[in-house]
Amino acid sequence: MNTTITVVGGGLAGLTAAIAVAETGVPVLLHEAHQTLGGRGRATSPPHVAHEGAHVFYADGPHYTWLKERGFVAGLGWPGIADAMKVGFRVGDRVRHVPPLGMLRAQSRKRLQAPVDVDFHTWAADRWGERTAIQVANAISVVTYDAHTGRLSAAYVWDLFQRVLGPNVPGVRWVRGGWQQVIDRMISRATELGVVIETGSRVDALPTDGPVIVATDLDSARRLLGDDSLHGTGGFTALLDLGVRKDRRDRFLCFDLDEGGFHECYTAQDDTIAPAGESLFQLQMPVRDNESREDAHRRLERFADATIPDWRSRNTFRRTSTAKGRTGALDLPGTTWRDRPAIVRGDGVYLAGDMVAAPGMRGEISINSALTAARSAVAAVRKDSGAWSSTEPA
Numbered sequence: 001m002n003t004t005i006t007v008v009g010g011g012l013a014g015l016t017a018a019i020a021v022a023e024t025g026v027p028v029l030l031h032e033a034h035q036t037l038g039g040r041g042r043a044t045s046p047p048h049v050a051h052e053g054a055h056v057f058y059a060d061g062p063h064y065t066w067l068k069e070r071g072f073v074a075g076l077g078w079p080g081i082a083d084a085m086k087v088g089f090r091v092g093d094r095v096r097h098v099p100p101l102g103m104l105r106a107q108s109r110k111r112l113q114a115p116v117d118v119d120f121h122t123w124a125a126d127r128w129g130e131r132t133a134i135q136v137a138n139a140i141s142v143v144t145y146d147a148h149t150g151r152l153s154a155a156y157v158w159d160l161f162q163r164v165l166g167p168n169v170p171g172v173r174w175v176r177g178g179w180q181q182v183i184d185r186m187i188s189r190a191t192e193l194g195v196v197i198e199t200g201s202r203v204d205a206l207p208t209d210g211p212v213i214v215a216t217d218l219d220s221a222r223r224l225l226g227d228d229s230l231h232g233t234g235g236f237t238a239l240l241d242l243g244v245r246k247d248r249r250d251r252f253l254c255f256d257l258d259e260g261g262f263h264e265c266y267t268a269q270d271d272t273i274a275p276a277g278e279s280l281f282q283l284q285m286p287v288r289d290n291e292s293r294e295d296a297h298r299r300l301e302r303f304a305d306a307t308i309p310d311w312r313s314r315n316t317f318r319r320t321s322t323a324k325g326r327t328g329a330l331d332l333p334g335t336t337w338r339d340r341p342a343i344v345r346g347d348g349v350y351l352a353g354d355m356v357a358a359p360g361m362r363g364e365i366s367i368n369s370a371l372t373a374a375r376s377a378v379a380a381v382r383k384d385s386g387a388w389s390s391t392e393p394a
Contacts, residue, residue, distance in 0.1 A: 009215035017374045050241040090254060119153070283300055
């Protein structure tokens with residue numbers, strides 16, 4: 001089988017697709033416009049290893065099974081008991097140990113189904129009141145990166161809330177070394193499988209010698225395919241990464257029920273990502289409509305004041321940025337993940353990424369869509385060549 005499948009984009013989706021195709025024996029050529037692979041899964045170089053926003057894995061779906069079977073998520077880290085108890089909820093500009101009673105009631109309703117065609121705020125306010133509806137939406141803004149999570153589909157928000165903050169034991173997992181460790185393992189596996197990787201290689205026109213998996217952001221895919229229908233709804237958030245000298249007063253996690261911010265200490269479960277004696281925190285705050293980035297960062301710093309006391313005098317590392325439209329797909333009322341841009345585009349073209357028609361949240365969408373794209377592309381190659389094999393891409 002000589003037909004090569006081309007993958008455009010070397011982020012999480014592109015690497016997943018390349019590996020899944022190569023495991024079937026079909027040749028793969030991967031193009032990445034940047035000099036390094038990994039996309040938004042990359043992290044800063046040591047001694048402070050920080051991601052672009054909160055990065056964890058949830059071990060409750062097919063995406064994680066695929067990663068685990070290949071050893072990509074080996075070497076997990078866990079917070080100690082003392083750190084794990086330092087979870088907070090910002091309510092009324094004060095940090096408390098437990099969420100408000102209304103939110104606790106909502107958390108317990110795991111069998112409750114929410115409608116697709118109603119916005120979350122309307123649906124939740126009808127059950128628990130306006131205040132609780134706002135607090136629940138702000139709590140899950142850690143996933144949506146959106147300042148108005150209540151405007152999204154009730155079913156979409158409710159499913160996320162139950163996964164992250166529901167009564168079941170959370171499936172969250174941390175890999176020691178961060179996502180960069182996972183990306184490095186994926187690159188090694190792709191190389192072992194014979195994937196031809198070309199970095200610094202920008203693709204301006206679709207290859208015509210075989211199937212193509214476009215694993216870029218939707219803006220790039222729209223330009224490459226000349227398809228103006230490729231649009232999606234995403235979040236917009238301010239990001240703050242801080243390295244500080246350790247202090248017992250610091251929080252492990254904090255959900256900002258007032259403004260939708262989020263705070264996490266990554267050294268609580270992985271002491272390899274900062275120098276000895278230091279803690280590494282990553283915080284985020286969704287940017288409001290018509291708000292400047294500077295104002296959003298000021299609100300974020302005030303949040304940091306509440307979760308990392310005296311952080312300015314202890315600071316050893318600091319990075320600020322914003323992320324817009326790079327945070328995974330959001331579903332508006334009346335839509336589900338099935339209404340996003342289709343993976344199979346026709347004429348041997350397939351889409352993969354965190355804004356297309358696949359289930360999950362954020363990076364999970366990238367993996368699940370990439371696996372679907374890989375299966376479809378391999379099937380097309382075999383059909384055209386008349387070849388048959390019992391081996392399926394993962």
